[in-house]
């Protein structure tokens with residue numbers, strides 16, 4: 001595996017990767033011919049906030065499977081482009097929340113007490129006590145926009161200063177706000193009532209330019225604004241103008257539209273404190289982030305475990321462990337069904353029943369689609385990250401339905417129906433014995449067969465002697481049978497399979513499916529066999 005660390009990360013990050021025998025780790029100082037060239041054979045890319053992982057850069061990374069963001073904000077990563085290329089993007093939520101909250105409080109106190117000016121005047125040999133009388137935070141109103149991991153850490157600390165805390169976050173439960181002494185209010189009330197306003201939201205189309213000349217107009221005179229989130233949340237010129245006019249009493253900014261900051265309307269404004277995007281940069285946060293991210297990236301590359309992905313729903317290690325066998329089963333069921341079903345695909349219907357229906361199913365869905373595509377076109381680039389996006393691109397509709405409770409306690413069952421130009425085909429499967437995927441039905445015929453190894457799916461007329469002849473022909477071709485499963489069509493069961501037909505799914509012991517083609521050709525000549533297909537699913 002080749003891991004490219006495009007930005008400075010903690011030594012602990014490297015240590016995790018270095019423990020993996022044979023892994024090549026490229027540090028920022030070893031990147032000599034540009035990042036694009038380095039990525040040509042890389043499996044993983046690790047970035048912080050400076051590198052722009054855009055669509056163009058990703059084009060030069062044909063093998064890339066994962067982008068690790070050592071931190072929270074992923075606005076420097078084109079996640080859509082990554083998803084289309086089947087690349088997981090993962091970050092480390094929460095690992096720097098305390099670091100950012102502490103700097104935010106530090107900046108608030110610095111604004112209230114003019115600490116930077118006190119320091120610079122002293123170093124200049126001045127004793128400027130008279131001009132340095134400040135205010136207390138106690139009793140002031142703090143408005144927090146974004147009550148996520150950082151916003152709540154700020155709220156907890158601000159409460160200990162005796163501040164009144166109001167917050168705006170459309171996605172936070174009122175109980176969480178209440179538990180943290182935050183009164184939820186509409187955004188305009190935040191602007192009108194805050195003495196201090198601090199931003200803790202990610203950069204999205206909704207939050208970009210949140211602080212602009214219109215919102216500033218309704219703000220309380222003298223308000224102080226702290227931004228440790230993203231520069232683009234503020235229209236910089238509008239804020240600079242409001243500070244110059246005295247409407248805004250001061251600002252403390254850690255993040256900017258252009259980083260590193262080269263020129264700025266805030267330069268030389270007395271009551272503006274600037275820091276170079278250091279809110280998350282503490283020893284503790286960087287150590288925690290580095291270890292967490294390196295382990296996530298390693299586990300994905302080695303085991304396929306997806307944790308803290310931003311282009312897939314986040315799964316904990318425990319959640320992943322529980323659904324992993326169903327992900328594999330979905331892939332195999334998709335492969336089986338696509339192999340066994342001719343015709344141009346128009347629509348894929350996926351039904352989840354039982355326990356799996358209660359959990360997160362996106363990875364199961366994507367695995368099923370990837371399995372279908374891998375069989376349908378040999379050179380498919382669909383994988384468990386991008387399969388749904390690729391289906392959408394190809395105009396194939398995906399329908400999903402879930403039934404958590406089933407009569408009879410049938411356990412977790414996945415059913416796929418393919419609607420193609422030649423009609424519908426369906427199959428269902430479950431997982432037995434912890435990790436063994438089993439086919440439960442095909443085209444309305446109940447059966448119980450393993451979904452691994454090399455399978456021969458045979459549709460035959462339900463007449464005496466056929467099964468014996470199948471066994472004889474396979475034996476004549478020196479093909480050993482590992483498992484022989486039988487099922488028969490019942491009336492009303494399937495429109496596609498006429499009554500009087502039966503299904504045999506034979507698992508055969510062959511090193512490669514191609515070595516069994518002679519046996520399959522021989523089977524095709526048996527009159528009572530309607531169709532026969534060879535399906536290679538691979539070992540488990």
Ligand SMILES: NC(=O)C1=CN([C@@H]2O[C@H](COP(=O)(O)OP(=O)(O)OC[C@H]3O[C@@H](n4cnc5c(N)ncnc54)[C@H](O)[C@@H]3O)[C@@H](O)[C@H]2O)C=CC1
Pocket residue numbers: 071072073074093094096097100145146147148149150151168169170171172200201202203204206207228229230254255277278279280281
């Ligand atoms: N300066 C620095 O070094 C750092 C900056 N950050 C920035 O801080 C941001 C927040 O980080 P976390 O708290 O860890 O993320 P988080 O995801 O835990 O919290 C974000 C909160 O914003 C809320 N939100 C989303 N849209 C909103 C909207 N339109 N209005 C109000 N609230 C909205 C969400 O519901 C969520 O509760 C990150 O996205 C990142 O951009 C994060 C870490 C370090």
Ligand SMILES: O=C(O)C(=O)COP(=O)(O)O
Pocket residue numbers: 048049050070071072073074096277278280281
């Ligand atoms: O975690 C975040 O979102 C940050 O902004 C931290 O950025 P950094 O990793 O220090 O460049």
